[in-house]
Every structure is written in structure tokens, then in C-alpha cells.
Amino acid sequence: MNDTTTLSNAVQQASVSKDPITAYDQIRQRCPVVHDERLHWTLFKHEDVVNVLNDPQTFSNAVSRHVSVPNGMDQPEHTIYRALIEPFFNESRMAAFEPVCQEIAAELVRQSHQNQEFEFISGFAQIYAVRAQCAFLGWPESLHEPLNQWVRKNHQATLAQDRQALSEIAVEFDGYIRTLLEERRKAGTHAPDDLTTALMLETVNGQPISDEAIVSILRNWTVGELGSIAACLGILVNYLAKNLKLQHQLRYKPKLLPAAIDEILRIHPPLIASRRVTTQAVTVAGHHIEAGERLTLLWASANRDEAVFGKPDEFRNDRDPSQNLLYGAGIHACPGAPLARLELRLIMQELLKGTSRFALGENAAPVHAMYPAGGFDSLPIKLVMETCCGACS
Template identity: 75%
Template sequence: MNDVVLLSEDVRKASVSNEPIAAYDQLRQACPVIHDRHLHWTLLRHKDVLALLNDHQTFSNAVSRHLSVPNGMDQPEHTVYRALIEPYFNQERLSAFEPVCRQIAVNLVKQAPKNREFEFIEDFARVYAVQVQCAYLGWPESLQASLVQWVRKNHQATQAQDHQAMSEIALEFDGYIRSLLAARRQAGDQAPDDLTTALMRETINGELIPDEVLVSILRNWTVGELGTIAACIGILVKYLAGHLKLQHQLRYKPKLLPAAIDEILRIHPPLIASRRVSTKAVTIAGQKIEAGERLTLLWASANRDETVFGNPDVFQPDRDPSLNLLYGAGIHACPGAPLARLELRLVMEELLRDTSRFSLGENISPVHAKYPAGGFDVLPVKLFVETCCGSCS
């Protein structure tokens, strides 16, 4: 227990450091399970995190005081809602959405500043995340500006751990969803034929889904998607800006992008952690954990575990994909992973297609997001395009 006592504040310190990923690496090598008064029992090794993900009897997902469908549920309730949700991310829906998503990426890349430095997270990544999510759900374009502002406010409140502001901002988002549901009910048969309307018409045990459950489902889809997609795009652009040979290769061989994207996001995870609660006493890496204790699964450490991946910073896209915990594992693996992969592939294809190269800006340094957010708060970028010399007319 001495290691736990000595390191009890180090998880929190690592989380708010300037280089949190490197700090997690050091912690993992020093002590695989750490008790922290902020994050409780924190697991840093790949094998321990994977074991918890696959043991949903011993470790419960019901960790929040608020309704969270389905990721905050356990079996058998989780199974029911998971079966309802998964078809919304099937290949038929994704194929229909792909041209819409690509056009959003095309438009944003064309509109982005060229040959000069600009703030990439605020002015591109978050805008793309909001636009594609609204398009997928069938939400009106008039809502996009409000959602971009909401994402900014939510991020700032989360970073500051301002719980009152976080609660108020959460209620604001729920208000957006309830207004959308009310508008569709008022429209009746004339309601838009989109994913949100389809979800409203679903039933469980012959009964329409109550509004509180609809709001929870749509909140989880949207809030998670907005922050994570923006973080992923920032990480990908930052990495490729620093690896020009790989950037060049992917520009001319876009078929390599899917594996490359997953590997880059393993090297620099966009998702920092998730939570569980123990349902019975258990021992992990020699540490006795009692029933009812909270645990933090530190993705940002587990997906870089050198005992699984060797040197975690080595780019190796042909790794066994089952080892990559980017989208989780077990019954709670992210149901929206196919959609996320599509959105990331398309935006990276268009960024690479419409530029000759991109690099980091020179005037401001990138700033890592702090726990619980991943990626970057600030990312100055230059998108370069070739300009005609005037002699090719």
C-alpha cells in the first residue's frame, strides 16, 4: 500500500500538467493502480483496463446520479437500449450519410484560411463536429451557431470544474433537445424524416420512449460526439504536421487513412478516462478494492502500455486492432464508432486533398487540454496550397 500512499496526488498532478500523456506514462511505469482522492482507484495498465471492460458483473457502469442511456446502465436494461440504438449506426445509414458528411468537409476546407496561421480547434474542428452531428441527427442549421457557443462554454466549465456552471450548461443543452422534440410533435406527420424523428417513434415493450430517455440518448450521442470529434481532428492534424513524410504518403494513398487514424489516436488518445463502480471486493495488481468503490479507467495510459505496444510512440498502423482501446471494448464499446471513423476519414481526406501540406503555426504554441478533456485547447495551424506562378495560362 506504500506505493499508493506515495503517489496518491500524482494522478491529479499529471492530469493538469503541460504534457499529460507523458506524465501518465511515467505513472504507469511506477505503479499500475493508484488511489487518488479526485479520481479514486485509477487503473493505468492495458490488461487491467481490458479486464474491467470485459467484466460487467463485477464492475458497474451506473456511476452517475443522472440518467445516462445506455452507457450508464448495466444488464439487462443496457441490453435493451443497446439493441435499440445500434441500428442507427449501421452501414445503410452511414452510406446514406457519407455524401452529406463529405460535402460538409469539402465546404469547411475550402473556406478555411490558406497560407496563413489560424486557430484550428475553434475555427475548424469544433465547427466541423457541430455541423456533421446536426446533419446526422437532422437538426436545423439555425441551431449550429448556438451549439458551437455551447461547446465552448461546456469545455471551459469542465476545464475549470465549475460544477454549478456545468449543471446550468447541461440544462441548456437539454432545453435544445426538448425544443426539437416538441417541434416534431407539433408537426405530426409533417415532421422531418430524420434520425431524431425515427428515434421518437421507437418503442420499448410496446410503449413510446419517454422524453427523459430520449433526451439522455440524444445528449450522450451529441455531447460525446462534439467534444471527441473535435479533439480527434486536432490530434490528427497536429501529428501529421510534425510527420511530413507520413502526411505526404497519406495525401497520395488515402486508402491508408483508416488504420493510420486509429494508430495516431492510440499514440495520442482523445479520450482520457471512463468510470466504473465495483460491485464486490476485488484485488487488482495487488491492491484490495472493496465493493462500492469508484474506479477510473485511464485510457490515455492503457492505450500506450509498453508491455502491449512496445515503444508507444512508434507509429505502426498494422497492429492488432483488437488491442486498440480507442472505442472501448466489451458490451459497452462505443456504438457510434463506425460513424466517428467515417467522419474522421472524410475530413482528413479533404484536408489532405485540398492542401499541398499543413504545418503548425509559428507565433503560438499548441496547448494541451486538461483532464477530463483530451486533445488540444489551442492549435495554431497553417494550411498551404500551391499558387499558380502565372506562366501556365
């Protein structure tokens, strides 16, 4: 058995390991570029991942035959859609959404189980993500539950790599969006003044944007929101439950939160990997890769590379933010990052303000999500609210 085969097995095992992040660390130190049948070429090093991100001509995003706007596009088409999407996440949009989102966060903390252990991912993180997403896009509350179910089904089908189920789930999502679009078209000038209506009024090369493009854009935003925000929230709460000194510091100095959140999510990455395909033969870290071959960029390893970050587990609030690949880099860097940062800051602020302490539950252990999902499948948490000074207990 050669070393590549052993490593290839290790990659597979890491995907199902109880602690995949540590498994990726070990592989990165032994062999930073791994080839295997399932993930093809996997890049573990920060430098190699950044080189790919900065060369979109050689490393294409057109990895699927399905339309995916803008995720699956290359230049010049990608540039047109990015220009259309980015203003939806600009400063004035974020400023307008902040008080709405703050109220959602505060209400959820008020409604949450206090002083008793509960499952945090389904009982808090996913609820916040879906409420924030619907409020941001102007979607009705009646969509909360169907969207929650949809994310669950999408997650399971992705894990099982069940193509049939995935295409049925895509059709189901299309149905929700097309209903929203029809309602707005029927309402004409009385359509609600929200982001979904604004998106419908966009043009591409002087022509009205197609329904197919709208559905795809909204699907990608929904996956970004519902999948990633919930995963990030689980990671943040788990980390602070285990690091009480930092939790205490952030409770009394919320100004430290933005940098702390990005750093915790570097240490424990919520997004595991993204894909690319080569448009021409190329050499990556000494490995010859033919045109048309697939690559996996392993964020969960690159963002912990000791060559850039020293000790990967060391929490530092003063790192160079440009090195952190949490939201990617290059032309496909996350356009939703301002929204994600806003939502995560507000919910963490409210959670810290509304509790005296949060701790890991004692009746069950956290369960890591399996590749390609990041974060936790389940996370027992206790939100402690002390009503007296504590001197009598």
C-alpha cells in the first residue's frame, strides 16, 4: 500500500471521524495534497488553496451541470451576476436590517429554555437562521417550517449523495420561490417593498432577470443562510461554553465580538470544502494535474495551517483578517459575509446579554456533523440565568 492510498483512506475516515478537524490537521502535516477517488485532488495547505482562488481562469467553478448563480459560474458571466448581487449586502441594506434582526435575536433568547439542558442546533440555531432569512428577504412566517424541513432533507440527501432526492428537493424549493414570485407579479405596484421584489426588478444585459436565475440566486442565499449560520452558531456557543474566561470577557466587552467570532470560526471552520475543475493542465505543489480534473479546497484545513497561523488552536483577537479564509477569497469570496457577520454578532450579543453563563450539557455529548457539512448535528447546551446574586446557593 503506497502512501497516497493510505492518505486517501485517511481522508475518507476523517469524513466520518468524531473529530474531523483534528484528522485533517494530521493529514496536512503528512501530505498536503492528496488524491483519492471520491474527492479527487484535495488541497490542505493555505498557500495552495489561495493560489487556486486567485487563478479562476485555470480553476473553474463550473463543477456541476446544474445552473448555480453565481457559485457555479466563471468570468465574464460571473462578473455580471456578482455586480447584481453585491448591492443586496451593502452598508445601507445592513443598517436597515440591523434593528429587525436584533429584535429577532432578542425575542429568541427571551423564548429559549433557561436553566435546563436542550438540543441547541434544532432548538435554537436553525430557528434563528430561518427567522432571520425570511425577515431579510420579506418571506412569510408560514415558510419557516417548510424551509426548516427543506434544509434537513437537503442535508440528508447531500450526505447520502442521493442525486434523485437532491433533484426532487431542488424542485420543491423552486415551487416555494415561484409561488412568491407569482404573488408579487399579481400584486403589481402593490407588491411588498422587500428584497425579493427588488431582485425581480433586476436586469441582466438589458433584459429582465430570468425566473431560473432568481430561483438559483435565492437557493444559494438560502443554503448560505440556513446551513452556514446555524453551523456557525453551534460552533460559537460550543467554543464559548468550553472557554468560560473568553465567554466572560465577551459578555462584558461586546466590542470584541466581531474579531472573536471570525477567529473562533477560523479555529473551528463551519464550511468544510468547495470544489473546482481545471481548465488546463497545471502543476499544484509539485503535482501534475490534467485539464478537466476536479479539486477539493479544504477550508477546514487551510484555515488552520500552522505555516500561516502558528498554533492552529491558539485564539488570538489580533490576527491579520486578510489571512482568514472563513468567507473565501478572490472573485468567489462570499458576497453574504456582511449579512452573516451582522446576524452572528447580534445573536451572540443577545445570548451573552440574556444569560449569566452558557455551558455544555451533561446528559449527552455533542455530535459532529459529517462531511460535507460542518459544525454539529446536535449540541446539548444549558443557558444559565441566575436570578439572584448567587451568594445564597
